Amino acid sequence: FLVFLALYTLTLAGNVVIVTIISVDRHLHTPMYFFLSMLSASETIYILVIIPKMLCNLVGLSQPISLAGCATQMFFFITLAINNCFLLTAMGYDRYVAICNLLRYTVVMNKKVCMQLVGGACSIGLIVAMTQVTSVFRLPFCATKVAHFFCDIRPVMKLSCIDTSVNEILTVIISVLVLVVPMRLVFISYILIISTILKIPSAQGRKKAFVTCASHLTVVIVHYGCASIAYLKPKSENTRDQDQLISVTYTVITPLMNPVVYTLRNKEVKDALLEAMGRKLP
Template identity: 45%
Template sequence: MLLDFLDFAHEIGDDTKGKNITRINEFVLVGLSNVSEIQYLLFVLFLCIYLTTVLANLSIIFVVRFSPSLQTPMYFFLANFSFLEICYVTATVPKMLSNFLTTHKTITFYGCVMQMYWFLLFGGTECYMLAAMAYDRYNAICKPLQYGIILSKKVCIQLVSGSYLIAAVNALIHTVLTFTLPFCVNIIDHFFCDIPPLLKLSCSDTWFNELVIFLISGSVIVGSFILTMISYAKIISTIVNMKSNTSRQKAFSTCVSHFTVVIIFFGSGIFMYFRPKSSYSMDEDRLIAVMYTIIAPMLNPFIYTFRNGNVKVAVKRLMHQMAITQKF
């Protein structure tokens, strides 16, 4: 239905304000660099990062799935977050990698539509997933006796499902509004189809799109960020009032890891989507986009999980069980 509607809008957008609009069947992605000599080097670098991200997150899913000691709400969210990160990087990185190896760096019109939709879907879901994970830590630290009751399995599933639903609506709105604009040129000064670089290609006034970004994305990004900050504010207040130094240090260590991910993701997202079109700088934006679309998903498993003592113990137990199984 989405593609049919966009196809209709694409057909009728032949003239805007007296300008002849050429029907665009494909876009050219400029990528990270125009220097051909470093294309293979960038391919190897980002392929390693992509594989590390996918394998690290798959490892987390595997460990949580087969470790009885990790069947708690915290690790339920972490496993879902890991799955989300795999989808998030896969929405953009494979196409970028293929473009490193070819001189014809293009993506079809509808390929661009779907790439933007999936990227916004998974990115928006991550916003509310981070808020849900902060809420989980708030209940674990501030209401430990009620933790299992408040975050039942049903509630956890509802929080994850709600995150996807909100993000799906947000992604649909922005994708439709962006691709019903008339485009005068087809060269995207970026390495994937994102809203800011596509708005720069439009021949028409994009004030309405920018307003919708501010209002709706504000509800998604800023709204989830505020919810996350409320949880952390209450967590910090509880930690400060703890009498045991050991409990205080353990809780603080957990929160610092989570807070690092929150700042990286929300900080770069707010910078990217809450500026007027006139202030877009594609060279600067590409570097920031690399941070929140590629680097952050690679770091998240190490920040969130591999420093976690319970996960280390669970990994050792699984390895021990696998070694015993192989003997027999």
């Protein structure tokens, strides 16, 4: 309980700080940091949906969750998880334009385009969540205990009295669409980015370009890696302990990566934070 409470507090505080710093510092009013603030806001709501209930369960204070409560938790979990995936993809596109098409950056990544990308990410999350939740909660349930610390898709489907093969296929198809497709887009973006960086004649210029992308790439690898293991592995390989360990990683550890990576590795965010705290910048 103490470990998860500490991680929850750090994650919540870190993401709130990032959103606040980006909103008050004019130097960070750029597309890159706009997407970062949206990701941090989404991560904040994401952990609020899952971790408080989990902490209550750990100390035995939680009451049984209702069917409607379980469906609501699953809906917000899916919506925000998919929203995060596509926000990371939008951030990858932003880095691609900034490095490979710098002269047209302000034209391509204008405010309208940024809002459309964020709105698209959220809309996809909402549509997929409604589809998944409707399909799962139309099933007849015989068991009443979810063998998990939150209402995830597969643990809830295991409570059904009937064969859930159709739902399993739907889950796999959706997982491929919201994980593999964005991953490929990010992968292609970084192939183009790296090829452009390697053509920069100055070693200092190459280093600066790599540093610009390092934080985003780190978060992408951890986020997509954990989600892919959880939802793209064969059903036969699933065990309760493995599922819970993987779920802890992408619901507790991964959201902490965002503030840690972007505050420790990003000089602009660190400088803005130090300035906001009233300290002298080095």
